[in-house]
Amino acid sequence: MFLELRHLRSLIAIDAATNLARAAEQVHLTQSALSHQIKAMENYYGAPLFLRNTKPLRLTPAGLKILELARRVLPEIERAEKDLLRHAKGETGRLHIAIECHACFEWLMPVLDAFRKTWPEVEVDIRAGVSFDPLPALQKGEIDLVISSDPLELNDISFEPLFEYEARLVMAHTHSLANKSFIDPVDLKGETLITYPVRRQRLDVFTRFLQPAGIEPLAVRQSELTAVILLLVASQRGVAVLPDWVLLEATQKSSLATRPLTQHGMHGTLFAAVRRPESTMPFMRDFIDLARERGN
Amino acid sequence: MFLELRHLRSLIAIDAATNLARAAEQVHLTQSALSHQIKAMENYYGAPLFLRNTKPLRLTPAGLKILELARRVLPEIERAEKDLLRHAKGETGRLHIAIECHACFEWLMPVLDAFRKTWPEVEVDIRAGVSFDPLPALQKGEIDLVISSDPLELNDISFEPLFEYEARLVMAHTHSLANKSFIDPVDLKGETLITYPVRRQRLDVFTRFLQPAGIEPLAVRQSELTAVILLLVASQRGVAVLPDWVLLEATQKSSLATRPLTQHGMHGTLFAAVRRPESTMPFMRDFIDLARERGN
DNA sequence: AATTATCATGAGATTAATTCAAGATGTTTT
DNA sequence: AAAACATCTTGAATTAATCTCATGATAATT
Numbered sequence: 109m110f111l112e113l114r115h116l117r118s119l120i121a122i123d124a125a126t127n128l129a130r131a132a133e134q135v136h137l138t139q140s141a142l143s144h145q146i147k148a149m150e151n152y153y154g155a156p157l158f159l160r161n162t163k164p165l166r167l168t169p170a171g172l173k174i175l176e177l178a179r180r181v182l183p184e185i186e187r188a189e190k191d192l193l194r195h196a197k198g199e200t201g202r203l204h205i206a207i208e209c210h211a212c213f214e215w216l217m218p219v220l221d222a223f224r225k226t227w228p229e230v231e232v233d234i235r236a237g238v239s240f241d242p243l244p245a246l247q248k249g250e251i252d253l254v255i256s257s258d259p260l261e262l263n264d265i266s267f268e269p270l271f272e273y274e275a276r277l278v279m280a281h282t283h284s285l286a287n288k289s290f291i292d293p294v295d296l297k298g299e300t301l302i303t304y305p306v307r308r309q310r311l312d313v314f315t316r317f318l319q320p321a322g323i324e325p326l327a328v329r330q331s332e333l334t335a336v337i338l339l340l341v342a343s344q345r346g347v348a349v350l351p352d353w354v355l356l357e358a359t360q361k362s363s364l365a366t367r368p369l370t371q372h373g374m375h376g377t378l379f380a381a382v383r384r385p386e387s388t389m390p391f392m393r394d395f396i397d398l399a400r401e402r403g404n
Numbered sequence: 405m406f407l408e409l410r411h412l413r414s415l416i417a418i419d420a421a422t423n424l425a426r427a428a429e430q431v432h433l434t435q436s437a438l439s440h441q442i443k444a445m446e447n448y449y450g451a452p453l454f455l456r457n458t459k460p461l462r463l464t465p466a467g468l469k470i471l472e473l474a475r476r477v478l479p480e481i482e483r484a485e486k487d488l489l490r491h492a493k494g495e496t497g498r499l500h501i502a503i504e505c506h507a508c509f510e511w512l513m514p515v516l517d518a519f520r521k522t523w524p525e526v527e528v529d530i531r532a533g534v535s536f537d538p539l540p541a542l543q544k545g546e547i548d549l550v551i552s553s554d555p556l557e558l559n560d561i562s563f564e565p566l567f568e569y570e571a572r573l574v575m576a577h578t579h580s581l582a583n584k585s586f587i588d589p590v591d592l593k594g595e596t597l598i599t600y601p602v603r604r605q606r607l608d609v610f611t612r613f614l615q616p617a618g619i620e621p622l623a624v625r626q627s628e629l630t631a632v633i634l635l636l637v638a639s640q641r642g643v644a645v646l647p648d649w650v651l652l653e654a655t656q657k658s659s660l661a662t663r664p665l666t667q668h669g670m671h672g673t674l675f676a677a678v679r680r681p682e683s684t685m686p687f688m689r690d691f692i693d694l695a696r697e698r699g700n
Numbered sequence: 701a702a703t704t705a706t707c708a709t710g711a712g713a714t715t716a717a718t719t720c721a722a723g724a725t726g727t728t729t730t
Numbered sequence: 731a732a733a734a735c736a737t738c739t740t741g742a743a744t745t746a747a748t749c750t751c752a753t754g755a756t757a758a759t760t
Contacts (some may be wrong), residue, residue: 382468410717
């Protein structure tokens with residue numbers, strides 16, 4: 109294993125220039141350096157690479173073999189290198205997003221649409237895998253960004269705040285609870301609560317509202333789709349707790365009412381968790397900025 | 405253009421070892437050297453190549469890209485390098501032979517048959533191109549060996565003597581000249597001379613025998629094939645001058661007589677002309693040795 | 701024979717790569 | 731929680747490889 113790309117580049121230059129001195133210029137070396145380099149190769153392989161006593165300098169079979177190799181290999185290297193540099197400049201890259209909050213689809217989709225317009229070469233993917241733990245996957249490089257509402261102090265992961273939200277109870281506007289200005293945990297004791305089909309641990313209504321008060325709703329129904337949940341609520345089959353960004357649009361167009369949880373409301377902040385070294389990459393910054401504007 | 409094969413080799417090792425220290429061993433470096441090397445790459449491309457805070461060390465997208473490149477390119481390089489080394493050791497190579505003397509086919513064929521048995525990987529070719537000048541072509545690398553009977557003092561070409569030969573007149577054994585013990589130029593004045601279809605300049609009968617004496621034969625007929633020439637001679641359609649190695653076998657089996665030209669015979673030596681640097685290559689030496697034995 | 705064009709060579713200079721020794725950092729063990 | 735461990739990083743010193751400079755050699759050209 110002696111060959112280096114430098115040698116291949118030299119051979120291409122020599123073949124093109126048909127003369128060592130000019131070839132040397134082409135690869136930004138002195139004629140002497142090239143001569144030494146070739147000699148080293150000839151030494152190693154034990155065969156001359158070109159005939160010197162011929163006007164348009166001529167490669168020997170061995171020389172031709174290396175030239176051929178160079179012609180095959182170098183363009184590939186060059187292409188890869190260009191790609192890598194673009195990668196670094198951030199023109200291209202990978203953005204595999206994991207979302208912990210189910211409702212985030214609502215704002216994520218328009219954001220991604222906008223994102224793709226500026227960064228068509230970045231490979232975007234959303235992984236709503238319910239099963240896997242997103243943060244370790246982020247640390248391991250399996251995914252590139254996690255949307256999360258509870259930031260941790262990690263030295264390899266940076267949590268970028270995106271925006272605040274308020275989780276509100278949503279119900280039919282004819283619902284009795286619509287008469288209250290805010291909702292207490294006990295109010296849900298006789299209600300059917302409709303949630304996304306995930307563990308309770310990952311639902312703020314339970315962890316931050318009902319469980320602290322020791323309250324269990326009458327029943328829990330689950331639905332995958334936000335639109336379905338809203339339909340069920342509208343048709344009086346139950347109530348749900350959803351973040352305000354979901355409700356903003358939905359309540360305007362239908363007969364739904366929303367009320368804050370507790371007197372002061374249940375507020376939270378959404379974060380984008382990314383690996384620190386990548387947190388400054390242009391397309392990453394741009395995604396975060398877009399998310400902050402939520403596609404408006 | 406920063407990348408060198410060294411980098412590709414390192415990346416492959418790192419991926420395989422999943423740990424810098426072990427990877428370093430594999431490429432015969434210290435762990436520190438590898439670290440520096442990787443850092444240089446990361447620096448150049450402006451992107452990390454692998455995640456350090458993960459137990460089985462994991463490549464980033466950029467790292468994977470280089471790894472992929474390495475997997476594509478390195479085997480090709482390795483193959484080419486092996487081939488080149490074999491080339492140098494002479495196990496493989498090219499032997500394009502140009503023959504100046506037409507009759508040489510007679511002994512060359514059996515020699516080449518023997519040669520191919522020992523050097524199956526050497527690409528053999530015979531070029532009896534009547535048109536081109538073989539020595540310049542040899543100097544230019546278009547061909548690799550010239551069979552010639554007149555050596556020159558050239559510093560890039562070596563003339564290796566193969567064997568001596570005698571050019572003799574061949575005729576039907578009933579021919580009147582068969583009564584003479586040797587042939588004088590004037591003897592051919594009334595004869596039809598059968599030759600190979602080449603310029604007179606390249607025929608010894610003319611340059612060394614008839615022209616010095618100012619003699620022109622009655623007629624000249626030409627034939628491409630030695631066998632045909634001998635048939636014509638046997639059927640009394642003329643006489644021919646051929647080297648003894650052709651005649652040895654032929655005269656034994658048919659009613660042909662041969663006589664020396666001039667009292668002392670017209671002798672010559674056959675040479676193999678090769679480029680000096682290649683004159684020591686194993687398969688070249690072997691070819692020359694085989695030619696000297698003329699396949700016996 | 702002198703001139704020109706080209707490649708080769710050796711010595712010294714320069715640059716790049718590698719090692720060494722110590723330092724960080726994160727993980728596992730006690 | 732501290733200690734021990736595994737692993738990568740860093741900076742300085744060393745070594746090795748590569749390059750340049752100046753000149754030599756050779757062959758082709760004038």
